[in-house]
Amino acid sequence: xxxxxxxxxxxxxxxxxxxxxxxxxxxxxxxxxxxxxxxxxxxxxxxxxxxxxxxxxxxxxxxxxxxxxxxxxxxxxxxxxxxxxxxxxxxxxxxxxxxxxxxxxxxxxxxxxxxxxxxxxxxxxxxxxxxxxxxxxxxxx
Numbered sequence: 472x473x474x475x476x477x478x479x480x481x482x483x484x485x486x487x488x489x490x491x492x493x494x495x496x497x498x499x500x501x502x503x504x505x506x507x508x509x510x511x512x513x514x515x516x517x518x519x520x521x522x523x524x525x526x527x528x529x530x531x532x533x534x535x536x537x538x539x540x541x542x543x544x545x546x547x548x549x550x551x552x553x554x555x556x557x558x559x560x561x562x563x564x565x566x567x568x569x570x571x572x573x574x575x576x577x578x579x580x581x582x583x584x585x586x587x588x589x590x591x592x593x594x595x596x597x598x599x600x601x602x603x604x605x606x607x608x609x610x611x612x
Contacts, residue, residue: 478554480508481516482591485550488526489542489592496528496535516554523553542592548583 474482483506491497499517503510517536520526525545526536538545564572 474551475554477516478551480506480512481520481550481554482547484508484513484516485520485525485538485545485588486591486595488536488538489545489588490595492538492542492592496533496537498535501535520550520553523549525549525553538588542589543587545588546584547586547588547591548580550588551583 484502487502487506488497499510499514502508502517503513506513508516517526517528521528521536525539527539528534528536
């Protein structure tokens, strides 16, 4: 399973905002620079997150984005859902495979719903900057 890049970058952007929670609006330029995301792509992601009610935006010289509620009240599932698109399986699966895939989907959904943005930001504080995790799991949401 693999998360699409838009979800990974969306999680990184939200974790960045959570790390700077309480500091007022954070500019797109600042988040883009810290996260290594293009400003144009980040602006599109933040627009989606705003439409989903996860961030608020302020215009002006001191404008930027802030979390719309405490990080402890935003789940990873909320963030993933903001970027979700309807995907249809390209091949039919038999009943046994469907059973297994349904169980996997339930386990992933449960984990995403139980993990908060506050937990992600706490983990980010414990890890070195720009620590990348390489694993063989692929998540298609």
